[in-house]
Amino acid sequence: MSKHQITKLDTITRTRLSANFFLRDFLFSETAVLHGVNNIPDDIELAIAAGSQLCEQVLEPIQQAWGRIHIRSAFRSCEVNQLGNTLGANCASNESNYASHIWDRRDAAGFMGATACIVIPAYLDYYQKTGDWASLAWWVHANIPAYQHMFFFPSLCAFNISWHENQNAPQTISSYVIDPNTGHKKRILTAGVASEYYQKIPLAQRYAACETLLSKMEP
Known part of the structure; x- marks a missing residue:
């Protein structure tokens, strides 16, 4: 890589996506590092446009409520995602990840979107004691209307959260983790x-544990 290319890349990664997030925050990939492949958008403008919406509409309000969030993984280049798919590293096909982890490609319907996998440190102690990821999921559902999908993972209560340009598409919440309230995934x-289980419970009661935690965080 030439000095000019390094300077250009450095400039691109300094792009500010929202008040507290920069493009560089979303580009690290262990898969890319281990295999020596680039995790840089091909379509910089589209990646910035989609990533900015994810940050402004979804990540910023979560961080404002819960304090600093940790970005576990986010943007994947087509090359990195395909490698992850080939290796069986929990990466769906490239086509399935367009407008999701692959920010710089529109989906089959022409919409843009972006996904990040995040951890909320302020929730982690409670989760490790209880295994309760559902309370956090319902809090996000109630307070972050611009999210599109959430998918929870066992380690650190990490979860994928997506923003999608088609805000009329129905929202979903899935998990690889057993819900202690229902006993299944x-x-x-x-x-x-x-x-069916949660239909019987008023929305505010579904995330009452989050309200208790947040009240203890208030200055």
Whole structure:
């Protein structure tokens, strides 16, 4: 890589996506590092446009409420995502990830979108004691209307959260983690409809644990 290319890349990664997030925050990939491949957008303008919406509409309000969030992974170049898919590293096909982890490609319907996998440190101690990821999921559902999908993972209560240009598409909440309230891993929100168990519980009660935690965080 030439000095000119390094300077250009450095300038690109300094792009500010929102008040507290920069493009560089979303580009690190262990897969890319280990295999020596680039994780840089091909379409810089599209990646910035989609990433800015994810940051402004979804990540900033979460961080404002919970304090600093940790970006576990986010943008994937087509090359990195395909490698992850080939290696069986929990990466869906490139086409499935357009307008999701692959920010710089529109989906088949022509919409842009972006996904990040995040951890909320302020929630982590509670999660490790209880295994309760669902309370956080319902808090996000109630307070971050611009999200499109959430998918929770066992480690650190990390979860994928997406913004999508088509805000009329129904929201979903899925998990690889057993929900201690139901004893299974089935979706708790499908096509915008809560599962049978949660339909019986008022929305505010579904995330009461979050309200308790947030009240203790207030100065």
